[in-house]
Amino acid sequence: MEGAANNIDEPRVIQSSPITRARFGLSVQTKFLFYVVPLVLISTVIVFGLFEWNARRTAEQQLQVKLQRLVDIQSAVVAESLWNVADQQIKLILSALLTDSDVLAAAVYDDRDRLISEVGAVDAIDTARFSAQEDIFYDTGDADVRIGSLRIVLSEDRLAVQASERFNFVILLAGILLVAVITASLAANRRIIGRPLGLMMEAINQPRSAAPRKPVDWNSNDEIGRVVTAFNDFQARQAAYEQQLHAANEELEARVEERTAELVDAEVTAREARGLLTDAIASISEGFALYDQSDRLIVANHRYHEIMLGDAEVELPTGTPLEQVLEKAAASGRFPNAKDNQELWIEKQVGRHKAAGTPYIQEMAGKQWQQVSNRRTDQGGTVAVHSDITEIKRISDELKSAKDAAEAANEAKSAFLATMSHEIRTPLNGIIGMSTLLNGTKLDEEQNDFSTTISTAADTLLTIINDILDFSKVEAGALELEHAPMDLVETIETSVEMVASKAAEKGIELACRINPDVPPAMIGDPVRLKQILMNLLNNAVKFTDVGEVVLTVATMMPDAVNQAGETALLTFSVRDTGIGIPEDRMHRLFKSFSQVDASTTRRYGGTGLGLVITKRLVELMGGEISVESDMGVGTTFAFTLPAEVARIPDRARKDEQLAAIKGASILIVDDNRTNRLILNEKLRSWELTPRASGAPEEAIDILKHGSGFDLIVVDYKMPGMNGFEFTKAVRDELGDKAPPMILFSSISPLESQFRENVAKLNYAASLTKPAKSAQLLNALAKTLAPEIDTEAQRKRVSQPDEYEVMDLKVLLVDDNSINQKVGRKILKRLGYDPVVVSSGEEAIEACQSDEYNIVLMDIEMPDMDGIAATNRIRALLPDDRVPYIVALTANAMNSERENYLKSGMDGYLSKPIDVEALNDSLASAMQLKETRAAS
């Protein structure tokens, strides 16, 4: 057999030793024999048994045959003798029979079965097995006569002898067979199985040595052979593995040595580090302790000893269980909570230690406080850090009570303010209302004077109170800004308008210039914006005696314009030619309660709060305010305002008007340069062709020399020649060819003398300065394109759907038929086609069957009032189908109005309906619709 593994020397056959062989062979072979021997025996028994039986039968048969023949023959033989009654003869014959060894006995009987003669073992005659009786017949010549019978009994002895002979023979044979089989099997076993197994056994038992294993030498083509082959292979592989193992082992040992060396180094380093750490821990001011997984102390610094036990020197050996440490701590009396129930306290501390979660605070003796922080380590131990927070806690407690006190005070203040606001304003409103009414009644001059004074004083008082309340709201951070779309031009021009009369009284020019690329509508708080503008404009007018006040609005990002949703940055500036502000006072400007100096307060009045509020409002809106000033020259206040561009309602009419007057040439006559600039710009932005002149004479010259204009805009107050004179001059000059004229004036057109002149001179329109853009545009349109005016009106009434922007379904709810009609007419004029119902119930039904964007709900109705109907609608419809619901109320009380909002109305309008407020509500409803559509 070839060795399969490497490193094997010249193979040497293994001879099994006889001892092993014998010992080994015995056990298997014995087993084998245990099978074979019984088998052999049994088969032998069966086979020879069969043989025996057969032989015996045959022998018996033969005997029987012999018996029969004997009887037959002898019966004939004895017949003669019997006839002759020769007893002696008979006896002789019978005795002759006995000579046959087989015959046991014989007997003759006469014809009457009487015994005549017998021989042999006569007792056996009746009992023997082989016994035959034959009738003896004598032939008398005529017939065969039965003269008697012969009985012969044969002995079985011979059979028995034969049988036993045979038996012995069989035994012998069987024995021989057995021996042969045993020997054969033993030999075969040994040869075929025993030896190879023995060899393998030896190979296995061979003591382990470094020498390579030798393969078992056995070749046979049977199973044993295959096993031997497999065994040899296995052995070879084994040897190979052992080789590898050995090699790996050696390598491992080498590495272990290496590592051990490294470890020794590391240990040294660790020991050093530990030493450093222990020093560090010992030196920190916090109590520090490290426990292992079983909550036994590993190490604790002096401070820990101090904190827990009161004494840095007391021993806490390593391995001390946590409970013991705690017991000692409790016993030291340093923990007030431990005094009552020590066990419970210890249990609690252990719980906290094990939980190792958020730090907690613990009270210690003498009003001291410590913070305990337990942290799990990676190995499952716990680190406990105790820090003294007595001082911190004291400060924190003080701060908390101070904060509580401050908050309480603040709340009280706010409550006070709210109450006061209402309480003060109510009677004040009463005074103002009453004085207005009073003014409307018949009064003589003196009474009128008094009444006006009351009005003025009340107004002033109201302003002051509003200022104060606003200011405190702003200071408390309680001011909320609205976010609604607002018409910028409208808002700005309205603010300017409010100041116009005061400016006119003082004789100073008031101008408003809005850059054409300023977006027309923004999202913001129009009321507050007006407040800011009016404050600045009022101040400007207040502190200016001669010259002008100009408000300019521009945008920093002209390209961002007009896209709803984009953010634009607007800049507002109010420039005046007033007394100016000294430099050293500039920083006090925006501070509360300070005017520039006390003398100005006396001269100019005011609370000094205006600018502060203005500044806060600007900042709340996200902008910044700044001021520049030159003493004696003027002041400019400027602020920025970022805001989201919004959609402007109702451009359609304006667009129509602009289209109708496009390209018209306009002559502007005004001595004030600023006004000329502003008008020029405005008209240009409307795509008209303006030309300006600063002197009326020059204007007349221009007109004389041929330039035809479609319209002239002329200011009333001009040096040299006033507006009236100019108009007369132009008419004189040009006659029929004189273009239509629009008059601008600062004097209130109600002054009768002025009005008469205006009427006489047949102006196309007479506007007050500064003219609102809408008013000016309307006047221009009416003058230059009068057809579109009525056409537009008619168009709107019959085809409201033509208007691109307004697309709202309106529901009007009012029980009064006249109110219904008025409401319907107003809405139709604005371009809507409302559905009108007369009760709360009908309103609910309508809202359920159709989707409305806005519901104008009268409050005071019989059966079901507006509030109840609104609540039903809100309850019945899903959130995104509920329309914008506006209360229509004749109640003038502000508090009532606020209640409506609280009761579920989205807004309120007072009756008689104010169209502007209505438009605002419609715009809000439009916003809601768009927001819903977008989401």
Add this chain to the structure above:
Amino acid sequence: MTDVVIEKEALLRLLNVIGGDPEDLQELLEDFEETTPGTLQEMKDAAANEDLTALRISSHSLKANGRDFGAVALADACAQLEQACREGTVSDPVAEVHAISEELSRARVALSEFTL
């Protein structure tokens, strides 16, 4: 020296707000003439039955109409009655309604001057 029954400004405002078309105003004036007697009757019935709620609602209605057309005295009287009904301090409802009916007559006469 004339007692102003109808405030012209109110009428002008109404005219303005409904679109400036005098025909519309005419329509409304006719409505006023037609419907106010009915409202007055409601008030009389409510006063007779001492039904303060119905009286309040009708007064409110007539007040609104009065205001729209500038019938200041009428509107104020109705306002007072409405408030009294709200507070429950109506002493003599029938008398109050009677006073209001006189105001209404005056207003109707004055308004008829504006109708064509």
